Amino acid sequence: MAPFVYKDFEHYKDERAALINRDRSPSLRPDFAQVLSEIETKADEVVRKIRTAEAASIWGAKYSDIVHPFPGMEFLTGRSIILKTKIFDILTKARAAMSSACALLHVHLDATLNPKLLLEFGLEEPAMHVCVSERLTSANIFTTLPEFRALPKDDWVLANSTCGLTDKDYVPNTWVQIRKARDTFDTSMGGPECFDQWVERALSISSTEAYRTHNTVAKVEYFSTLKFQGLVLFTPIWRKYIREFLRSSVEDQISYIEVRVVFAPEYMVGEDGAQDVPHREWLLIFDQVQKELKAKLERQGREDDFVGARIIYTALRFIPIDELEWHFQDCIALKKEFPHLIAGFDIAGPEDNLPPLSHYAEALLRFREQQKEALVDIPLILHAGETCGDGTFADMNLFDAILLGSERIGHGFSLVKHPKLMEICKERGILIEMCPISNEVLRPTASMPMHPLPILMNNGIPLAISSDDPGIFGNTGLSFDMYQVLVSSEVTGLTALRELARNSLKYSTLEREDKKRALESWERRWEIFVQGIVDTFVDANHAV
Amino acid sequence: MAPFVYKDFEHYKDERAALINRDRSPSLRPDFAQVLSEIETKADEVVRKIRTAEAASIWGAKYSDIVHPFPGMEFLTGRSIILKTKIFDILTKARAAMSSACALLHVHLDATLNPKLLLEFGLEEPAMHVCVSERLTSANIFTTLPEFRALPKDDWVLANSTCGLTDKDYVPNTWVQIRKARDTFDTSMGGPECFDQWVERALSISSTEAYRTHNTVAKVEYFSTLKFQGLVLFTPIWRKYIREFLRSSVEDQISYIEVRVVFAPEYMVGEDGAQDVPHREWLLIFDQVQKELKAKLERQGREDDFVGARIIYTALRFIPIDELEWHFQDCIALKKEFPHLIAGFDIAGPEDNLPPLSHYAEALLRFREQQKEALVDIPLILHAGETCGDGTFADMNLFDAILLGSERIGHGFSLVKHPKLMEICKERGILIEMCPISNEVLRPTASMPMHPLPILMNNGIPLAISSDDPGIFGNTGLSFDMYQVLVSSEVTGLTALRELARNSLKYSTLEREDKKRALESWERRWEIFVQGIVDTFVDANHAV
Structure with a gap:
């Protein structure tokens, strides 16, 4: 050559x-400026300027603990520093003031709320109980984990008669009312506040x-997500939990949500403490709560702020095939009753340690046939490739x-x-x-900076960003994830965030008309947001 | 769709x-088995089996310190565990016994030898001196670094009359003979052994x-490489250093080397302690040493073990343009005198913190013209993209x-x-x-596992692996790097290592005939190596 x-x-x-220019996908190309408005180009420049300045001033400063x-x-480690930056202000306060919008497509319902709030919800419920596998002492408090469950009223007395988790006479694995457990927490170990921290x-x-x-993925994730269930799967808390999740999402300018809900066990614990609330009632509550929120926003003239929330029915990746088949039937029944609520189907769980998708592939092909017979359409929206493995089962899940x-x-x-798979993702959208x-x-x-996101971006693969388990990680909303993406690249600018936000709506499962409306509303808000950045920071440019 | x-x-x-099959490059495809010999396929299976077993047994074990x-x-951190594995034995002992081969294409001469040996060389030379910027104490020994220099004989007496580095009367920045500095090292701080460790x-x-x-790249690398120079750039040590580097490389089955040598400063310190040895004499010594080694190997009937070593003339990435122009002339002159020794030209240094290639681009284009006029051909073999940055100067160096x-x-x-750049690398080789x-x-x-190497492999980009600064990292030879690549993937097997080894010769700057001979010899050895693995491990398969 x-x-x-x-x-x-x-x-x-x-x-x-x-x-x-040839190396970058259209949305990242210098000549993309031709399709950017003048005001967008200006806003992008402003953000880049602030980013560069803060890389030196705020990230270049010395911190005693980092x-x-x-x-x-x-x-x-860096979260406290993020909160000091103007860029984060732009992504939160500025976006809020100018009511920007986007969709949250990948989030696990049982790991969305911050633990403090979830504990508060628990403490409000006399039915909610806690137990530990051995009496809590200052020696084992860092390794002993709580288990939660709402008990039927008849069992409360019994629970009340027991002593606290830190008492000498505590019998391992006996339930203690959560409020009592907090009140009786050994003062020499720090008392109630220490209970909260624990x-x-x-x-x-x-x-x-x-x-x-x-x-590693498995070790970190595994030890946390499932522990939420005992607290969340109790109808009074479930209701508050969803309400708070939707409210706080809308606060962070998320206008549409597809949330993964694990439909196991078969029944949730109801108000009376009996574990007998079937999946359709989980959805009824979900539906009621979002209707209340919509009505409230409508009264405030903010109906555009929230298009709605739908559910990706999620099974767990360690169940036997026949149990998965049961979930198919359950999901189809729910889709028939709540066609507007069921957005798709997924099987989730730490891929590095659990059976691969290929194990479930034949069953998932049958699921297609079953849907045809039932005259429903439930798209698969599958977890795959959440790993740094090469040719491992988790990596090979992408093929399936x-x-x-x-x-x-x-x-x-x-x-x-x-x-080849990247090519297919691009071609098929x-x-x-x-x-x-x-x-x-x-x-x-x-x-x-080590994340592969820029590789996918440069290759023009459709992308959106999501928070996954914000309750566990502390990245509630989408602003933190946007921040991390924005500051880790010299290529990515405001216009790349625009693509990510637009994609989140464009690739949602919203019906054609709803999607069109949501995108139009998003477009209007984006223009206000971009204008707002210029108005706020170009005048005060000398301050940057 | x-x-x-x-x-x-x-x-x-x-x-x-x-x-x-479509997703992987030919050398990694399952159907590649068709072009593999039966014995290669068997050896590959054996290695995969051992790898899987050791991932559980040796890497899955508990270690008190890891x-x-x-x-x-x-x-x-993991080096001590690597040494326990059979896979590492295969890559070292088995390769040695069966005299496998490959080329080392990316290594910086002044960071190739282990520091222990380099210190020994220093201690053998009465001219070699050391100084520190403040008296060494147990309080500052972890933050104070030594500086080395060979002094002219006339200055030794003066040096001898000074006291040691840890003595109360030590005057900052005065030279002390290195042996004296060792002998007089304060016993309360550990004495001579502590000097060695320091x-x-x-x-x-x-x-x-x-x-x-x-x-980060810059902070780690910067603080080490340049400190070798005071010890290495002294002709008696330079000679021993090159001899030992070539010897130990051949021991680790490296049959051909292209080593980067930084040609700064203009003169090395000669035997008499005067800094007056010009670059052509650096090359004369390099040439003599490798001729001695070749003669020795020939006497042992091992002439195939070492094809030779050539130099990639390297300038530093922080010099002004006119200094770079001086290097061009210097390099052309050396190429004319030693056409067999000068393999290429590079500009090196931590890319994240130094001027980008684009800064030198116009000059480097002129270098082309200068070569044409001088009737020499010195290929550029440039550092670029040693960064996880996205669109940063270091990343953009790839374009240049x-x-x-x-x-x-x-x-x-x-x-x-x-x-697009990947496409070009593939098309142009x-x-x-x-x-x-x-x-x-x-x-x-x-x-x-987070390394992008599998991405390049699957895309069929020509690759070889190298050790870079083995003296600093402790990865002498190529076996450690091969090990890390082999165990971090389920796709990569022995046949991928074959491609990496073959590439290292195929993409060297060896002349056509030499390359052909080297590849033929490599092929013969590879067959012996593969047969050896099967012979050794298939019989003892139950022990795997």
């Missing part, structure tokens, strides 16, 4: 600019756990997800290793639900 | 196998430095390296972000000199 030859250095520079801060660093610690991930003691016709892919972290902070806390990547 | 449709589950499985071991983990620590990177206190016609690319870590352990210790990646 002939070497590159240049007439002169100007020619070299022209060729260089052309090659950069050894080597940098933009895009480990989230659990529960909150158990329901979240600390930087030490994520970055030192655990340090795509061959099974998954309409989007949850995570797809290892997709970058597969040139299979969106990747990227969860940057989750990927970093659960350790497929060690920091955002 | 039509969804994937299948007649039955068999059909699904066929489509799946076909898609996997929190969460896994295959491909941080090298400086020097060795200064000349290498500890796991704490790499993974905690520094944690390619447009300037670099024949190979040193590192190319961030190449995976650039679809631009090999990427990947340095896995270096990338992990210097932190563009946090562990091998």
Whole structure:
């Protein structure tokens, strides 16, 4: 092949600019400016300027408790620094003031709320109880985890007669009313406040756990998500939980949600403490709560702020095939009764340690046939490739997800290793639900600059970003994930965030008309947001 | 686009196998078995079996000093575990016994030898002196670094009359004979052995430095490489140093080397302590030493073990343009005198913090013209993209390296972000000199499973692996880097290592005939190696 030859250095520079242009996907190309409005270009410049300044001033400063801060660093360590930045203000306060919007496509309902609030909900319920496998002492408090359950009223007396979790006479595995457990918490161990800390610690991930003691996906994730269930799967809390989840999402300018709900066990615990509330009633409550919210927003003239929330029916990745078949039937029945609520079907769980999708592939093909017979359409929206493995089962799940016709892919972290699969995702418009902070806390990547997101972006693969388990990671809303993406690249700017936000609506399962409306409303708000950035920061530019 | 449709589950499985095949580059494809010999396929299976077994037995075991071991983990932490494995034995002892071969294409001469040996060389030379910027005490020994220099004989007496580095009367920045500094090292601080440890620590990177206190390319690398110079750039040590480097490389089955030598300063210190030895004499010594080694190997009937060593003339990336122009002339003059020794030209230094290639691009284009006039051909073999940055100067260096016609690319870590550049590398046969352990210790990646190497492999980009700064990292030879690549993937097997080894010769700058001979000899040895693995491990298969 002939070497590159240049007439002169100007020619070299022209060729260089052309090659950069060919290397990037349209939305990231310098000449994309041609389709950007003047005001967007200006806003993008402003944000880049602030980002560069803060990389030096805020991320370049010395902090006594953080050894080597940098933009895009480990989230659990760098979170306090993020909160100091103007860029984060733009993504939160500015977006709120100008009511921007986007969709949240990948989030697990039972890990959405912050543990503090969840504990508050628990303390409000006399039916809610807690137990431990051995009496809590200052020696075992860091390794002993609480278990929660709402008990029938008849059992409360019994529970009331027992002593607290830290009492000498505590009999392992006996239930104690959660409020009593808090009130009686040994004062020498810190009393009630220490109880709160113990529960909150158990329901979240600390930087030490994520970055030192655990340090792999499976170990970190596994130990947390399922522990939420005892608290959440109790109708009075379920109702409050969904209400708060939707409210706080709307507060962070999320206008539409597709939330994964694990439909196990078969029954939730009802108000009376009996575990007899079937899945259809879970959905009824979900529906009621979102209707209340919509009505409230409508009264405030804010109906555009919330298009709605739908559910991706989720089974767990360690169940036997016949149990999965049961879920198919359950899901089809729910879809028939609540066609507006069921958005899709998924099988979730830490891929590195659980059976691969190929194990369920034959059953999932039958699910298609069953849907045809039942005259329903439930798209697969499968987790796949949430791993840094190469050719491992978790990585190979991407082949099955795509061959099974998954309409989007949850995570797809290892997709970058597969040139042919990337081509298919691009051609078929299979969106990747990227969860940057989750990927970093659960350790497929060690920091955002090492994250493969720019590879997918440059290749023009449809992407949206999501928060995954914000209750556990502390990345409630979408602003934190946007922040991490924005500051970890010199290519990514405001216009890339625009693509990510637009994709989140465009690749949602919303019906054609709803989607059109949502996109139009999003477009209007985006223009206000961009204008707002320019108005706010260009005048005060000398302050940047 | 039509969804994937299948007649039955068999059909699904066929489509799946076909898609996997299309996704991988030929050398990694399951059907590549057709071009593998029966014995290669067997050896590959054996190695995979041992790898799987050791992932559980050796990497799954508990170690008191290593929190969460896994295959491909941080090298400086996991090195002691690697030494326990049969896979490492195969890559070292078995390769040695069967005299396998490959080329080392990316290594910096002044960081190749282990610090212990380098210190020994220093202690043998009465001219070699050391100084520190303040008297060494147990309080500052971890932060104070030694500086070395060989002095003219006239200055020795003066040096001898001074006191040691730890003496109360030590005057900052005065030279002390290195042997005297060792002998007089304060016994309350550990005496001579502690002196050795202090020097060795200064000349290498500890796991704490790499993974905690520094944690970025620039900070880690910068503080080490240049400190070797005072010891190495003294002709008696230079001679021993090159001799030992070539000897130990041949011991680790490296049959051909292209080593980067920084030609700064203009003169080396000669035997008499005067800094007056010009670059042509550096090369004369290099040539003599390798001729001696070749003669010795020939006498032993091992002439195939060492094809030779050539030099990539390297300038530093922080010099002004006019100084670079001086290097061009110097390099052309050396190429004319030693056409067999000068293999190429490079500009090196931590890319994240130094001027980008674009700064030197116009000059490098002129270098082409100068070569034409001088009737020499010195290929550019440039460092580029040794970063996890996205669109940063270091990342953008890849565009310039390619447009300037670099024949190979040193590192190319961030190449995976650039679809068009990958295409060009594939079409034009631009090999990427990947340095896995270096990338992990210097932190563009946090562990091998996160390394982008599989992306480049699946895309069929020509690759070879190299050790970069083995003296600093402790990855002497190529076996450690091969190990990390082999155990971090389920796709990569012995046959992928074959491709990496073959590439290292195929993409070297060896002349056509020499290359042909080297490849033929490599092929013969490979067959012996593969047969040896089967002979050794298939019989003892029950022991695997």
